Amino acid sequence: MGGSLVVRRIGRLTTWTTPRVEDAALVVRDGAVAWAGADRDLPPGVGDLEELDACGAAVIPGFVDCHTHAIWAGDRRADFLARLDAAAYTPEGIASTVAATGAATDEELVGLTHRRLAAMMASGTTTAEVKSGYGLTPEAELRLLSAIEQAVLGEALHVEATYLGAHVVPDGRERSAYVEEVIATLPQARRLGARWCDVFCDDGAFTVEEARRILTAAAAAGLGTRIHAEQLALTGAATLAAELRCASADHLDHVTAPDAFALANAGVVGVLVPVASLYSRSQRWSHAVTLRDAGVTLAIATDCNPGTSWCESMPYAVQLACLCMSLGVDDALRAATLGGAAALGLHDRGHLGVGARGDLLVLAGDHEVDLVAHLGAPAVAATVIGGRVVSESKSSPRRVASSAPTSTKSLSQPVGTSA
Ligand SMILES: [Zn+2]
Known part of the structure; x- marks a missing residue:
């Protein structure tokens, strides 16, 4: 069973199945993408989910x-x-x-x-x-x-x-x-x-x-x-x-x-x-x-x-x-x-359409172009696989503690499993 997670305050969301969304959110339930769109349109009923605050960073598929x-x-x-x-x-x-x-x-x-x-x-x-x-x-x-x-x-x-x-x-x-x-x-x-x-x-x-x-x-x-x-x-x-x-x-x-x-x-x-x-x-x-x-x-x-x-x-x-x-x-x-x-003949990943695996990256920058333009810098702030944060950088200056509810997982707190 995969993890469940809501990623909020995404500066720019790339799914490849829809046009880019700014100020976006994305919901993963049981390891698969359940919803993606503008943060203000986030459907009710996600309050029980662990929250990952992207702090304005860009998100792309893994x-x-x-x-x-x-x-x-x-x-x-x-x-x-x-x-x-x-x-x-x-x-x-x-x-x-x-x-x-x-x-x-x-x-x-x-x-x-x-x-x-x-x-x-x-x-x-x-x-x-x-x-x-x-x-x-x-x-x-x-x-x-x-x-x-x-x-x-x-x-x-x-x-x-x-x-x-x-x-x-x-x-x-x-x-x-x-x-x-x-x-x-x-x-x-x-x-x-x-x-x-x-x-x-x-x-x-x-x-x-x-x-x-x-x-x-x-x-x-x-x-x-x-x-x-x-x-x-x-x-x-x-x-x-x-x-x-x-x-x-x-x-x-x-x-x-x-x-x-x-x-x-x-x-x-x-x-x-x-x-x-x-x-x-x-x-x-x-x-x-x-x-x-x-x-x-x-x-x-x-x-x-x-x-x-x-x-x-x-x-x-x-x-x-x-x-x-x-x-x-x-x-x-x-x-x-x-x-x-x-x-690899794997059509359930490489994109973030509804139903795809919840494999996504919170980038270090607020625009995906920065991943290419900023040489020699860590490009990825957090790696999420199947709705679970598996790796995250502790040094990114963009990561600030969130003021969102208690279930929020801010990227400033170490939660990764892969050292
Ligand atoms: Zn080879």
Whole structure:
């Protein structure tokens, strides 16, 4: 059962299902949005509900981060330093993360992942996808799926687990044998809670033909499909995503205009991961506009991973989508909420229409544009999931004690559950 809450004194309310409302209020009952509108029109009978005073701040739907690799151990400092000064450092690559993840205890892995999920919630993520992928043997990949399940246990954050056994071909393994092994593991992955199967289809990873085999088998095993496509080179992965009608094609740095139209026609969501583009110093940004102009439904995700996008913050990804990829603020916020939900096939979130999950953010500023314009500042004052405040900043100067009735929960008082 979800929580019940009335949020009052909202400066600007974004629902995506109605025009923006100023001086607004929003009612969540049993975890779902029951009413939204002007504060002065608040219906009677909400006096029994806990009250959250937004103090004039803007409210938007919670972020849906639809592409993360948030379960790993170890670090990739060598890779980061080598990217800055190739002459002085030797990159270690994904193998070092696989080794460190394999060496970590279950408890350590769950703890590390749990901390990352808490950081995501603090910056406004209310639903996240998490991929396996740093195991690279069937047993190790299945262990990661179990650890994801344990890390999520008791958390308010909703997590969608994805099986990414096909991340890279492990050193010393014969390609076709490894592909068959991944395929043979699909039913177990599903039993362990995976809803999705992903393949890293790119130069140095899996070929289009291998990806087709794995994703076709995944669909037959009852898993939804998504694909890392056209990040490092143009390989034909986007064409494959359109052919298979994958839920999403992700990265797409090298996508062509004809591919973009094919994705739009097939209803494949294009997932932008601008932090990875920045981190890898690719200087490729124009694909976002190519995809948008072709009519592709866009999502924005963090791609949180140790090697190429160490970032749990959706506000930061949105800032880069605007400043580097030239998306408008509304386009970017829509992609980070509704678009992420579409990429995960979750139509009950990403918006605040009546009946949607009560997943919302009280922003630090009184206008949603400030989330993009104010760089380096905390963007989210409070994260609400299913009608419960799960995280809130204690430093926001906008938060003042409310003079409303005794049931009021002012944002100046710590009530969060995620430290
Ligand atoms: Zn990725």
